[in-house]
Amino acid sequence: MSARMLALPLLALLCALQLLCLWRAPAVYSPSAVNITLEPGQAFTLGRDELAAPQASPGHLALRRDRAGHWWLRNASAGRQVLALRDGVDRRMGSSALRQSQWFRIGSASFTVDAANAREIAFTGAGHAWRYDGATLRRDGAAQAACPGAGFAAGAVALWNRAAPYSLTLARPLSFGGNLNCGNRLGIAYLAGGSALAVRAKDAVLLSNAAGSEAQTPLLLSSTQGERDLAQREERLDGVAAIVAGRTRFAVSLDGARLQLRPLRHVALFTEARVALPTTLVWEWRERSAWSVPAGAQWWVAAALCAVLAAAGALAWQQGRWPFVREASADMRVAAAATALLAIAGVTALLLQRAGANLGVGVSMLLGWAALWTFLLAAGRPALATCAAILLLAIGLLMQLELGLGAMESSWLRHFQKTTALLAIGLGVGAHLRLRMCSGSGSGAGTAMAPQTWLEWTLALLAGAALVALSMQVLFGDETGVFDLQPVEFAKLALTALSAHCLAIGLGWHRAMPQRARPCVRWLRLAGPALLFAALLGLALLQVDDFSPLILLLVWAMAMALAWSVAARRLKVTALLAGLACLAVCAIAWLRVAGGEEIAQWGFYADRFAVWLDPARHPHTGQQLLLGARAVADGAWWGADNWLGVGSLGQAGGSALHIPAVQDDFAPSFFINRHGLVGALGLWALQALFLVGVLQTAARAFAASEAARDFRQAWLWRFRSFALCGGAAFVLGHLLLSWGTNLAIFPIMGQPMSFLSAGGSHLLFFICPLLAFNAISAQLLEENLSCRSMSNTKSWARFTMFSMRRRSGRRRDWHCSRAARCCATCWNALRASFAGARRPAAFRT
Structure with a gap:
């Protein structure tokens, strides 16, 4: 039985479970x-109860209406x-623009503003003259030295801000507090660091208290009414379009004596439409x-339904017509249009969500079904990896639906x-490319290629884009990403492609490169781009306060080295890498046995290892x-409901929802809690x-490279093989880290589980x-095998006809030729019927 015949009913079962989960969810x-x-x-x-804001304080907003009605x-x-x-522009309440001749006091230090404009302020206090332009703090006319422990990125940004024009500088806040003057920190004795902040705004420099402490130090600012605490400063609601309290955003509208706040996101849910409230x-x-x-957006619903119907149409179109019919037909154009429509529908849904106008969960579920079914049925015979991936994505959607319906927010x-x-978006674009790239005309699969x-140059641009994205994260973002994105994920893809290209050329340099090339130049071309990009990627990942990216890179490097050693038939290197993997497993076991006192002497992430070895002694961390x-x-074993989670579909999530980052890093814990170890x-x-399945496709691609007669085709097949190996290595690293974290095999490391988180x-x-x-590589392999089978059949038929003519003579020439043609036709049909079951040995010449 093929993987497709198993995947179809299992995917239908998972879609039915999602529908059951939605149907059983109680009304909220x-x-x-x-x-x-x-x-x-x-x-x-x-406060929290009056605003239905789960993360707000018990008393968060103080409203007042003065005698004039404001x-x-x-x-x-x-x-x-x-x-x-x-x-x-979102501005923090309790902040004020600094003006000339004002003074402010925080802790034991007082400061007087000597000059202020929209770009910078100059003030005196604490025995020095200060100037701050929103990016750099200068003491007595000179920039301060970097703070101890500041990373490479902080130093690079500080140097850039000193040399660049004002319009190109990167905004950095001025922090008050601490016992040391350094960087953009102004030290004040007996005051915690970051007790007050000054930041660059659109038209002024704003001074405000720092949030996060229950006992804030008063920040006093002079005004026409005298001295007042900024934390107690009131602002008029005229002109305010929205407010955010405890991560819950409210749209604000005023109508005389009535103020209306419309919650937009992070709103508490109730089982009954009844709550006791003040009058x-x-x-x-x-x-x-x-x-x-x-x-x-009603038109979008029609587009989503068309995408769902396109998946059903693709199923009918698939029956026996692809990949053996290569001519562009109306069915292929309809399928390509359906995949493009699916991607457009995904972009529209994402934009609506970003705008705060979310679609219903049922409509989103239909969109997810359309993506899964279309990618599974879009073209040809799906490979083992494709079927397994679609089922894993369906399981991930089911778990996230349970998570969303089980929370009261x-x-x-x-x-x-x-x-x-x-x-x-992703599967729609992937299916569209799959149709376009696997439906080109030609005598053999993969023959129509762009020049090497x-x-x-495409790979070089991909690497450059990844480096720019990583630089933006280092300069503008933090370990959670930049602009709500994670450039590290795109960098993994670029690193995989670039290293696969270098390895593909390296294995066939004697055919792909001129013999007169110098060895040093040759190896610089082969290893230079991959080593340079890996070094820059590692430098960017070191900025993250976690060692999981380094372990992920180590797993990937070991897997790629193993793939190269197997492909190059270096048995000693393969044995050495296997020994290193065994040593790594032994090291993890030794860490588990070793006491926390020995690990505490390392100093590098010692607290993480101490919590991992004895979490009961560190209940907070x-x-x-x-x-x-x-x-x-x-x-x-059987889930919290003893029914593998079927009995709790759509019901409350329970205490598992209280796990921090349960939707990302600790998604496997929630999955085991719901569906048990049997489901795991x-x-x-x-x-x-x-x-x-991915490694099987990679092995077949490498076998095709060995049988190729053109060095460009051989390089392309090797590139596909090593790229698939690199992608599988990164997925393996994610799975190992995620399962190890959730099952306490490793210390806590923040990596999402592929397909589930x-x-x-x-x-x-x-x-x-x-x-x-x-999917594209597997499809091209099938077409290549089919074309080779047809080519071998034609050669055998020509040889048979020629031999029979030689033996029969002129009288029986016509009859023997006719018999040879019949035999060739039967043999062709037999070979074509079993073409899908051929193994990589068929690629051998």
């Missing part, structure tokens, strides 16, 4: 609007900030609808909705590990089948391109 309600009515002179304080807002929370959207506060309720569509469903949109120089272990223990064993089997960048920039590349 949330406030669509919070209406506050105040008379002139009245005041009211709103509304005023003040941040009543000591440790959490309030953002106000005014003129298209001045009225909620307008709405029920969560699975099939809701934002106003003005609206923001949890955004992970499922974002994943379905990204799947529609053009492909090398080991909370993630302890909660994950408890969730795994509650799941046991099935997931492990599917993951192993995916890796085996809600990792948007990892899914879009790495997993989907890898699936498309594997």
Whole structure:
């Protein structure tokens, strides 16, 4: 039985479980609007319960209406900030633009503003003259030295800000507090670092308290009314379009005596549309609808339904027509249009989500189904890796749907909705490319190729784009990414492609390169790009406060070295790499046995190892590990409901939702809690089948390179082989780190699990391109095998006809030729029927 015949009913079963999960979810309600009515002179304080904001303080917003009827807002929370959207810019409440001749006092230090404009401020205090332009702090006219422990990126940014023009400088805040003057830090004795901040805004330099501490140091600022604390500063609500309190964003609208706050995201959910509220506060309720569509986007629903129907049409189109019919037909054009429509629908859904107008979870589920079925049925006979990957993606969607429906907060469903949109984009584009690249005319698969120089320039541009993205993360972002993206995932893809290119040329340099090339130049061309890019990638990853990227790179490097040694038939190198892998396993076992006292002497990530070895002694820092272990223990073998999770579909998530980052790093813990270790064993089997399928395609591609008669075709097949090996190595690293973290085999390391976690960048920039590349390579292998079979059949038929003519003479020439043609036709049909079952040995000449 083929992998496709098993994948079709299993995918249908998983889609049915998703539909059952949605059908069993109880009805929940949330406030669509919070209406506050105040008379002139009245005041009211709103908090977590009044705002339906789960992460807000008990008393967060202080509202007041003065005698003139104007509304005023003040941040009543000591440790959490309030953002106000005014003129298209989010500004923190309790901040003030510094003006000339003002003075401010924080702790024991007082400062006087000597000059201030829209670009910089000059002030004196603490025995020095200071100047701050939003990027660099200068003391007595000179920039300060870098702070101890500052990384390479911080030093590079500081040097750039000193030399670059003002318009090109990178904004860096000025921090008050601490015992050391360095960098952009102004030290104040007996005051914690970061107690106050000055930041560059659009038209001024803003001074504000720092959030995060329950007992903030008063920041006093002079004004026309005298001295006042910035934390207690009120602002008028006129002109404010939205406010953010505890990560919950509210749209603001004023209508005389009534203020209306409309929650947009991170809203608490209730099982009943009834809550006890003060008389001045009225909620307008709405029920969560699975099939809701934002106003003005009804046309998109029709597009999504067309994409679903396209998957069914592709199933009918597939029956026996591809890949043996290569002519461009109307069916192929319809399928290509369907895949393009699917990608456009995914982009539209993602844009609607970014705008705050989310689609209903049922509509998103239809979009996810369309992506899965279209990619599975879009073209040809799906390979083992494709079938396993589609099932893994369906399992991931089911788990994220359970996670979203089981939480009593609206923001949890955004992970499922974002994943379905990204799947529609990634798989839609991948299926479209698969149709275009595998339907070209030619006598053999893969014969129509771009010049090798053009492909090398494409890889160089890919590497350059990845380096630019990594530089932007180092300069503008942090370890969570930049601009809501993770450039590291795109860099993994670029590193895999570039290293595969170098290895593909290296194995065939005597055919692909002129013999007169110098050895040093040859090896610089082969190893230079990969080594340079790997060094820059490692430098960027070192900026992350975690050692998991380094381990991921180590797993990838070992796997690529192993693939090269096997391809080059270096048995000693292969044995050495296998020994190193065994040593790594022994080292992990030794760390588990060794005591925390020995590891504490290392100093490098010693706290992580100490928490890993004895989490009970570190209940605060080991909370993630302890909660994950408890969730795994509650799941046991058959899940928390003893029915492999079927009985708890659509129900409350329980205590497993309290695990930090449960949707990303600790998604396997939630999966085991719901579906038990039996379900985890099935997931492990599917993951192993995916890796085996990718490696099987890579092995067949390398066998095709050995049989190729042209060095360009041989290089291209080797490139595909090593690229697939590199992609499988990165996926293996993600799986090892994620399972090791969740099962306490390794210390906690933040890496999402491929196909299961809600990792948007990892899914879009790495997993989907890898699936498309594997599917295209497998399809080209099938076509190449079919073309070789037909070529061998024609040669055999010509030889048979010639021999029979020689023996028969002139009288029986016509009869023997006719018999030879009949035999050749029968043999051709027999070979074509078994072409799909041929092994890589068929590629041998």
